[in-house]
Amino acid sequence: MNDLDQLVQDAQGDFAGANTPADLENAKARYLGKAGRLTEMLKALGALSPDEKKTRGALINGAKQQVEAALNARRQGLADAELEAQLKAEALDVTLPGRQRGTGGMHPITRTMERIEQIFASMGFEVADGPEIETDWMSFTSLNNPENHPARSMQDTFYVDMKDNEGRWYNLRPHTSPMQIRYAQAHAKKYAGQDHMPDIRVIAPGRTYRVDSDATHSPMFHQVEGLWVGENVSFKDLKSVYLNFIQAFFETTELKLRFRPSYFPFTEPSAEIDIMFESGPLTGRWLEVSGSGQVHPQVIRNMGLDPERYIGFAFGSGIDRLAMLRYGISDLRLFFDGDLRFLNQFK
Known part of the structure; x- marks a missing residue:
């Protein structure tokens, strides 16, 4: 070699x-x-x-x-x-079953909102919808809450750096009342010139915004407002409607309802609505669930109606507050934190 x-x-x-x-x-x-x-x-x-x-x-x-x-x-x-x-x-065992996506569920607030709509629909109320960005006039002035009125501080909201053609500021609506005004104006226009106008029976559920944040308040929250206007609508109708709603919502007749005198610029007289359960973990405690009252004559005028002929009532309830009571939740912020451990309980 x-x-x-x-x-x-x-x-x-x-x-x-x-x-x-x-x-x-x-x-x-x-x-x-x-x-x-x-x-x-x-x-x-x-x-x-x-x-x-x-x-x-x-x-x-x-x-x-x-x-x-x-x-x-x-x-x-x-x-x-x-x-x-x-x-x-990195071998895969192709004989194993595939991994499926988890099944989603309806958010508790959405579930609550749908439940409210179904209950009021059964009582003959329609559901109104409207923009979340409103003019200052729609959010306040049309509701007998003029500029610089001290009652505005009760509903301090977020303003948008923009004005409409008449120089009115836009804001994120602090309540869903503008939806009631829009609905009533369209209703009045539809039946203008006729001898008889059907009653306005409508609820306005949706997102609202205020400068507030703690365990029971959120800068963004959900509200449902109700409106019934006709030629012969009384406080008795308000009590009957709200009692029927609250009993259906909580699925019990073992609760009491009371009205406490209060103040709202868009209603006169005005009242807070409290409930007290006669059984269960919340027994013996009065719980505030809504504001209400007879629609102020000026608001009736802004709807395009004659306050000498038409009268009615309005109420506003926090959907998140009702959901907290129904599901036993102590902190409102849990609804919006996006924690699946909390949300999966409602699937």
């Missing part, structure tokens, strides 16, 4: 014994590096005669090709082994 055959055999053995790419590169350097055995042989050709250089050079190049072939084969072998190990580590 000549020196070149021995070199090829040594290289093949070293390459086969390399278990990592780094080991293989170290073995390569011993043969093909700047100071490698084959490189030294090629450098020595300069001392030979032209004929000897030609013959010896051809033999060295042949040996070099065998060494490079062995090197490339081992490189491919290491790459194949690494890929196989990776595939085994």
Whole structure:
């Protein structure tokens, strides 16, 4: 065996014994590096005669090709082994059942809102809808709450840096009362000039906004307001409607209802509505659930109606507050934190 055959055999053995790419590169350097055995042989050709250089050079190049072939084969072998190990580590058992997406559920506030709409629909009330960005006139002035009136501080809201064509500021509605005004104006216009106008019976549920935040208040919350206007609508009707609603909502007749005198610029007289359960964990406590009253004559005028002919009542309840009582929630902020551990309870 000549020196070149021995070199090829040594290289093949070293390459086969390399278990990592780094080991293989170290073995390569011993043969093909700047100071490698084959490189030294090629450098020595300069001392030979032209004929000897030609013959010896051809033999060295042949040996070099065998060494490079062995090197490339081992490189491919290491790459194949690494890929196989990776595939085994990331292997999927295709016989296992697939992972399904979890089933979603209705948010408790949405559930509560739908329940309220269904109950009032059963009593003949329609559901109104309207924009969440309103003019100052719709949010306050049309409700007998003129500019700079101290009652506005009770409903301090968020204003938008924009005015309408008449120079009135826009704001995020602090209550859903503008929806009642819009509905009543459209109703009055529809029956204008006729001898008889059907009663206005409508609820206005939706998002509202005020500058307030604590365990029982949120800058964004939900409210439902009700309106019944006709030629012969009394406080007795208000009590009857709200009592029927609250009993249906909580699915019990074991509760009491009381009216406390209060003040709202858009109703006169005005009253807070309290309830007290006669059984259950909230027994014996009066709980405020709504504001109400007879619609102020000025508000009737702003609806496009004659206050000498039409009269009615209005009320406003916090949907979030009703949901808290129904589900036994003590902190309003839980509804809006997005914690699935809390929300999954209502699925």
